[in-house]
Amino acid sequence: MKVTAKEVRHIANLSRLTVPDSEMEKFTEQFNQILNYADILQELDTNGIVPTPYVLPISNVLREDIAVEGVSHEDALLNAPEVHNGGFKVPRVIE
Amino acid sequence: MKNYITVVGLEVHAELKTKSKAFCSCSTSFGSEPNTHVCPVCLGMPGALPVLNKQVVEFAIRTGLAVNCEIQRFNKFDRKNYFYPDLSKNYQISQFDKPICLGGHIDIHVGKEPKRIGITRIHMEEDAGKLVHSGSTIKTSDSSAVDYNRAGVPLIEIVSEPDMRSAAEARAYLEKLKAILEYIDVCDCKMQEGSIRCDANISVMSEDATEFGTRAEIKNLNSFRALERAIDYEVERQIELIEDGGHVVQETRTWDDAQGMTFSMRSKEEAHDYRYFPEPDLVPVEIDDTWIERVKSELPELPAARQVRLMSEKGLQAYDAENIVATKAMAQYFDDAAKHTDDAKGLANWLLGDVSAYLNNENIEIDKFPVTPAHLGELVTLIKKGVLSSKLAKKVFVEMVKDDKAPKDLVKDLGLEQVSDSNELQKMVDETLAENPQSIADFKAGKDRAVGFLVGQIMKKSRGKANPAMINEMLLKKLKE
Amino acid sequence: MDLYKNAAHELHEKLVKKEISSVELTISIYNRIDQVEDSVKAYLTLDKENALEQAAKVDKIIASGEKIAPLAGIPGAIKDNISTKGLRTTCSSKMLENFTPIYDAHVIQKLRADETIFIGKTNMDEFAMGSTTETSYFQTTHNPWNLERVPGGSSGGSAAAVVAGEAIWSLGSDTGGSIRQPASFTGCVGIKPTYGRVSRYGCVAFASSLDQIGPITRDVTDAATVLNTICGVCTMDSTSLHEEVPDFTKALTNDVKGLRIGVPKEYYAAGLDPKVDGVLKKALADYEAMGAKIVDVSLPHTEYAVITYYIIAPAEASANLARFDGVRYGYRDMKATSAPEMTTASRTEGFGAEVKRRIMLGTYVLSSGYYDAYYLKAMQVRTLIRQDFAKAFEQCDVLLTPTSPVVAYPIDGKMDPLAIYLLDVCTIPVNLAGLPGISIPAGFVDGMPVGMQLIGKVLDEETILRAAYAFEQSHDYHKVMAPLGGK
């Protein structure tokens, strides 16, 4: 097994998600199934292979430093679940 | 108790003075209503994408060159992942393993010895938004309101080597760095407004140790004083911990200025794992020699060059010149004031003496100093010309900071003009001699000190307004008759 | 008159000749939706009022004698992960159930400029993660060829809408096959352009280095027409290519003489339904008969593509979907008393199982200690896969492969995630290499459409369109209407 339920919980925490205890076993099993399958990559010798994070052969896409009016204050807050004093209201920031 | 060595490295975030944000075209202007300089990009709206502001790269190159870094040819951006409500995408676009600048240094002076502080790297990244808490502190607040006007404002993060060995050195480094950033005009450098922010990595090691101790990262250092106090506090805390048989944990701590203490910021078991990976929404930035050379050619005068210039052109001493150029505003003030006097040395003395004392007292910077450079220059000229004694000049100065009038007008208003009228002075000399026959006798007996006494008497009589050089001369002439 | 049965280019002629009006056409589409939508479930949101208003505007333009763009007045459908200002955009997620975008995607701006008609927003797999539309929070779309089967995904709603006559054309997005596979499953044309051809600005990001918007249409001519409209430079997307966009309809010459068609043996391997294989062999023979040359090629790293994709895409997704935190928009758990708790609860309740699985997989492969073994390794293998294609294209002009190893399968939602992932084997490598790929109807197996995929070189959409058009013109598959039966 690549990951245990405890590690799954840690990953969930990093992702700001929770996996309920009732689903943990199945979730961990499916997670491991995928990670085990990923082992086939270890067959490949990739020493010295330059990684491809970008498929495009382009660089230096730059914008001039010109300030432009953004969206209206109303539009900015249009979808806000809660608003306070023109800001996006959130419950206390620390637990 | 063993002897301990303090080891400090600084991470300085400087907000760049661009007109628009790093990855969108929103204005960077400060102090507007919440969420009025925002767009889909900096609000992290679904589907919005970043496009890099060219000026950010320019400013980063400029900074790198000013602190002797090697500018990297290949640049890319990475995502730094962590959740916080002020981070609209819940990742920060930053540079991880390919920062734009590597390997520079800044030279500082603490005491007489110059010292070189290494700069590990400089990278480009974006600022977060601002949380306005409902209560007075984050801890006592039930809720907060997020304002994304600052979200996406460009920053450079300047990371030093752990080369500083005291709070004073750390302060000197930060002052020097701030001066450079001001000189090259890439940052407003207002610590109070947060346009320059400092985190300190602090550790201690016993004198005979070969490796650094475990460090704590101290955040929220919003002034030079906070930096010094936090280092002193933290060093003491760590030494006590070690002496008590404990050990320092690597952690992030926050400085509480009111309590004068650092506090651990770790919440529960949340270990930081930023999961950096290349930002796929941006393409690499390649910087060629032409670009670097162009930025180099446009680099404004740096403090070190200005110091040399003040020494050669104005004849200032190294120490005075260094202190004058320590901030761009002070150097500028000096240059402006120097147009109104040919006594550069005298001007420097005033700036580093009475003016600096006043600024310290009032806790303001030179840009808030109420006396215009022209008036200070004129004051120095009045002294040089003998119109004012330096003692009376101080009185005038006290009035000038209250009401910035031309010093010669103030001198008149206060009736402080030096008496250089020879008739009037001669009258005072004659009177004084008549009143002090014993002094005349002493002088004739070879006691030169008698002259000093007589000058003092005349100054008293004139309430300090008599021109001392003239009375000296007149006295001698009369005594030798 | 069943106007909904026509292709866009046919309708354009009728509009220009004033044989029909755009209002008439638009009403015909909404009537069709009234008839069949209950059984197809292609749409999440309809925008009838605005659509009819826009149609009336186009009719006025036509009446004034002004020239109109090829898509003007012609009703299309938009996948619900493409940002439409003022029109709800959900990504088929509870997270965005009530989300109204404040800006238009670049493609929407371009389509609006051409005076086209938006019928509504189509169902998809949640955040484009899936190949069946079953991961949609709202509904599963049904395959118009057999309503008990999946339409494919993630652009299943967009494909089904076009095939069922509920739209003339549509937009999908393709990260690992999400345009081509549903086009294959529902018997229509879907093209994923070269990465960077179409702006991603306003396409809700799944995997940024792979996502690409593209058309889903009845025939190849329409695909070229929609592509003409949506391609082009976008200053809001750093990955937008600054390349001249040709008139793609000019490539439709019906001539494949001398065209070298590569057949990569790895795509015809175990797992390929023998009947699907038969359809493709027949297609190859047809091409040969038309004068094309068939070349055997090899793409040796094909078997590593799926897992490479399922490392890279979730990694990017884990960051892209971090913004759904209940702070600025989207679903918020109102019971939580702290921000971290609120965000965790909102995400846990707002995202479906497949989305959460991929976010966590992505978080894992990027996390400290695993980055090199998974993410970095995958980026290196991505290089090998690109090199495979580069080598193959030394020997041929296009590659011909199945779009999917199987035809559309029954709706049941019971397949293992990994088993479903592995079915993306033919489409995924194309995204990893940033190449253009098209799926067109190639025949039928047991009454279900079979798609074939043509893969082109970077920026060479023209050659795959040419090859696709030639095949389409010598067959009638695109003219057969889906029966909407089976349920």
Ligand SMILES: [Mg+2]
């Ligand atoms: Mg930083």
Ligand SMILES: [Zn+2]
């Ligand atoms: Zn913005």
